[in-house]
Amino acid sequence: MRLFSRRLLLLLLLVWLSACRPSPAPTDGTLSFTDDLGRVVTLPRVPERVVTLAPSLTEIVFAAGAGHKLVGVTTADDYPPAVDTLPRFSALPVNFEAIVALQPDLVLATDQVNNPRDATTFEALGLPVYFFAYASLEDVLEAILTTGMLLGTESVARRTVDSLYTRLTQLAAVVDTLRQRPSVLVLISDATLYAFGRGSYVHDLVARAGGVSLTASLPNPAPVLSDELVLQLQPEVIVVAAGASYNPDQLLQRHPSWDLLPAVRHRRICGMEPSLILRPGPRLLDGLEALLQCLHPALARKLP
Template identity: 30%
Template structure:
């Protein structure tokens, strides 16, 4: 779970910074015609001779981007972690983080979308490339700008560059709206938020240097564990002392009745979030999968914490 949610420093980079310098081949790719050559996260130039019709995606975020681009019909293989959109449940599975190379090859892909967070599989990528199948390593995005770059890269590779531009433009506009609304929240109005990554008896939360912490800062909320770094295990007594106004459960979609279980904790009955019924289960997939749904996750989180500001 930590691996999936541990995408850090999303807002620590300047969102108005200049994009990385493009090569002539990258600019050619943006035309949407084939053949195209793109530069992936490994620095490799990958030539794609024709529009892909059989794509294997080795990361759920890649899959979500392909479907958002309108190329989902070309996906013939995904990982065991893929669950969105609903169509992927019927697509052939090629394994988890350690995918089955033989299974991938049996699907006869003309494009494989790998991911920089899984470079321990670099030898397997090489094996696939050696038989002439293009493998594109998509960046492990650590900021919104890098998410945009991932969408652009995949868009160019599947011939959907204009749709990629449309998605990115929509995400930027929605992010600007969030920032504008957040700017109206004064320091005195800021709420303290406890983000629970694992339930009892192991109470884990996120501190500084994590993606959730960056999002809380973005919407002008205080991370209850913001004085700590990374992923921290708390005792129940220490967690209660943080006295949060809001509790967010990132495991909520995988545990039955998670909010009720928090409300039933006897020791938490005087915590403001519990007294005021401000415990919410959030869809962690929208945060740990750095694709188009990321902006939905930020909007939902903001509306849970400040409904009077973000639900309008």
């Protein structure tokens, strides 16, 4: 009974807290948005102090031309260099205290990294949260536009997105001329063979760069591959997301039995900066061009 009343009290407190926030009334300049999770986010005015809960969102804010509005980023952020001087907080688990202390007008989150249940906590603290969800490359580009709209830098965001779309079209035009598409294995690490299974957007990236991803049909979304499966798949190109300076010989050292693979015999192993393909932000285009450079170096030179 006592427990029940305590819960009721908490509920009342939450209701009261949410009632405290300025109610949406378009006449006095409040803004109202619906985020990708279907939640209504109301802002009393255009936000001037923003925090991001994932590195990809930081890059999106900068791409939308609102980098100067960031007042804090996560400890995992490393791009662009301007983030080096910003205050940091832990995003996994979320350090709510540190975020409240930064006094943001808006918190940006993504269901790819953050727990949607955290939204309730932020609401109780009186901090508006906008959640992004993206399933494709186009969704990521749309997110840049949305961010521009949220932060009042729409024209810059529009220009960035237009130029990214131009690069995407140019790339598509070059790749469409291809007749041969090599089979590609994308690995996250070279010792334990973590890869991408069904439903990952990585397969879409590989296809756009003119390759065929070999692990697209594996039922597990984050499978650990066995050495023998890789031997049977016979990839023609192997992409390891372990940094651009990845030494291809290391792969053969760790997996000596792979000397038979076409990718190893023809030395078609590429190291790739992980943030370029694993981080759904504006640099996915750079990742795509790097993939093209790896899969079809001759074609990559044709890009303007």
